[in-house]
Amino acid sequence: MSQIVEFHWRLIAEPAVTARTTVVVPIYPLVRRGTAAEVIPAVADLAADSPAELVLSRRR
Structure with a gap:
């Protein structure tokens, strides 16, 4: 992952x-380097x- x-x-x-x-794009640790416990x-x-x-949207 990159x-x-x-x-x-x-x-x-x-x-x-x-x-x-304005859109905010968080840059966070990726898999193998970061965990949900750190990112969330x-x-x-x-x-x-x-x-x-x-506004958060989740497609189903």
Whole structure:
């Protein structure tokens, strides 16, 4: 597993520009280096500190 690359940044930027909004992309340890115990609290803190409305979506 690797960190996101230019393609991913463009994929993230396009809907953000279209929606005229800001998207926060947390960079966190990947598998084999990081664990859910490390990542989940850090991402939860990031969400809690967000000054804007936060919308999380999960496709089923």
